[in-house]
Amino acid sequence: MTDLFSKFDxxxxxxxxxxxxxxxxxxxxxxxxxxxxxxxxxxGKETILLxxxxxxGMTFDPDVLAAGKKALDExxxxxxxxxxxxxxxxxxxxxxxxxxxxYGMDHAMVFSTGYQANLGIISTMASKEDYIILxxxxxxxxxxxxxxxxxxxxxxxxxxxDALEKRLKRLPPEAGKxxxxxxxxxxxxxxxxLKEMITIAKAxxxxxxxxxxxxxxxxxxxxxxxxxDQGVLDQVDFVIGxxxxxxxxxxxxxxxxxxxxxxxxxxxxxxxxxxxxxxxxVATAATSIRKLMHAGDKRAHLWENSRKLHxxxxxxxxxxxxxxPQSAIISxxxxxxxxxAAMWEALLDHGVYVNLARPxxxxxxxxxxxxxxxxxxxxxxxxxxxxxxxxAGAVAGVLG
Amino acid sequence: xxxxATAEKIAELIEPFNKKGVAVTEATTFAGDLEWDSLTVMDxxxxxxxxxxxxxxxxMQAEIENVGQLxxxxxxxxxx
Ligand SMILES: Cc1ncc(COP(=O)(O)O)c(C=O)c1O
Numbered sequence: 335m336t337d338l339f340s341k342f343d344x345x346x347x348x349x350x351x352x353x354x355x356x357x358x359x360x361x362x363x364x365x366x367x368x369x370x371x372x373x374x375x376x377x378g379k380e381t382i383l384l385x386x387x388x389x390x391g392m393t394f395d396p397d398v399l400a401a402g403k404k405a406l407d408e409x410x411x412x413x414x415x416x417x418x419x420x421x422x423x424x425x426x427x428x429x430x431x432x433x434x435x436x437y438g439m440d441h442a443m444v445f446s447t448g449y450q451a452n453l454g455i456i457s458t459m460a461s462k463e464d465y466i467i468l469x470x471x472x473x474x475x476x477x478x479x480x481x482x483x484x485x486x487x488x489x490x491x492x493x494x495x496d497a498l499e500k501r502l503k504r505l506p507p508e509a510g511k512x513x514x515x516x517x518x519x520x521x522x523x524x525x526x527x528l529k530e531m532i533t534i535a536k537a538x539x540x541x542x543x544x545x546x547x548x549x550x551x552x553x554x555x556x557x558x559x560x561x562x563d564q565g566v567l568d569q570v571d572f573v574i575g576x577x578x579x580x581x582x583x584x585x586x587x588x589x590x591x592x593x594x595x596x597x598x599x600x601x602x603x604x605x606x607x608x609x610x611x612x613x614x615x616v617a618t619a620a621t622s623i624r625k626l627m628h629a630g631d632k633r634a635h636l637w638e639n640s641r642k643l644h645x646x647x648x649x650x651x652x653x654x655x656x657x658x659p660q661s662a663i664i665s666x667x668x669x670x671x672x673x674x675a676a677m678w679e680a681l682l683d684h685g686v687y688v689n690l691a692r693p694x695x696x697x698x699x700x701x702x703x704x705x706x707x708x709x710x711x712x713x714x715x716x717x718x719x720x721x722x723x724x725x726a727g728a729v730a731g732v733l734g
Numbered sequence: 735x736x737x738x739a740t741a742e743k744i745a746e747l748i749e750p751f752n753k754k755g756v757a758v759t760e761a762t763t764f765a766g767d768l769e770w771d772s773l774t775v776m777d778x779x780x781x782x783x784x785x786x787x788x789x790x791x792x793x794m795q796a797e798i799e800n801v802g803q804l805x806x807x808x809x810x811x812x813x814x
Contacts, residue, residue, distance in 0.1 A: 465791075470776055480792075486791045486793055487791055487792040487793055488789055488791055488792070489776070489792060491776065491780065497780065500783075500784070501783075501789060504783075504787065504788065504789045505789065697773075698773055699771065699773070
């Protein structure tokens, strides 16, 4: 018998080699207690959270919690069914209303996760004779949406406007085309030149989908994302988003002004063939989304935090993913996986949790320590974080 | 362009990426012999696409393992 697991041997070995050096496993951290959006107990130690996607700190918002508890009491723990059968309760509809209000769009469809939103929308919309043109650094859920469908897939170099235009020019003018972009690319925390790209896509008759997972609630005057910030939201055909980041719970969605959008509820398999979110979850999401519409002060503070951490780490001599702070993600580039894991552990020992990211999730084979800021991080906490990076960098031998 | 000329042009475009100095034939594989990672593949595909003014989709790329198959693909895409 061939062991089907033998293909994983190289990965198992890499992991064993890393752990045999005495390093803690960076992929099995457990939080014993969550004290606030920015602090948790890890290995019995109070730890500043700098590696969650809780950008707007909504996870413990009193109104959000109250809405969830009320829905739990009134509607029960779960729906035990698909959205198109017995799984649509009034809180699901209300959540879609909240999304329409938030984006000022005509239609909204809530999925069980953001991953499923990409999987469903992308695979359903583009068929065999259509083309999907996407940034090479697109999120796994976008690639998996392509793999689930059977469209022709055309990648272009990351954030390269000319490369996109060249490819669009070479495609048959009459063919159906979907250009897939992200507002913020989460590995390096850089933003896309959406304005240029969307103008070009439209000039070539393509529809445009933008995944704003990492910008919702934070970027743009109303927190609608990078497309809003660059003044092109009205040209975007489909916005994909998630509740698992700024909204502070779990779930995914697509909003659109397309007049035929609602038909997707019947044909989109990752929407139809799975259970809907628990009512308490959509109720917390709806409350959080409506609060994010009026969160200008929080947005301003989060930008301050992002600028402060970026400058602090740069001044210490760390190599960062972007020249300037472009989002709430500050990515620190590590020389290799070993030193990245050592730095990750040293930071944890100093009471700071960050995300360790490595290939294949990262571009160009990089090992990254991804820091994501929260609007609830105080300025003092950010100062503290910078100090601990300095100390940990010395321990891990990452700073010269 | 006939097949030989296309093959010759492609061989020329492989060279800047042929860091190991492999002697390239039509049977040379990109992953196995040339040991290209995904980033190198992307840059190389872009250079082929620009040279021949074509698109080689990821669907096509998935079917291409060696140099000869790439030559065939380029010719068939140009014919379409
Ligand atoms: C760009 C992007 N799209 C989609 C997702 C998926 O979101 P979710 O966590 O809701 O599945 C993520 C999150 O990892 C993401 O970074």
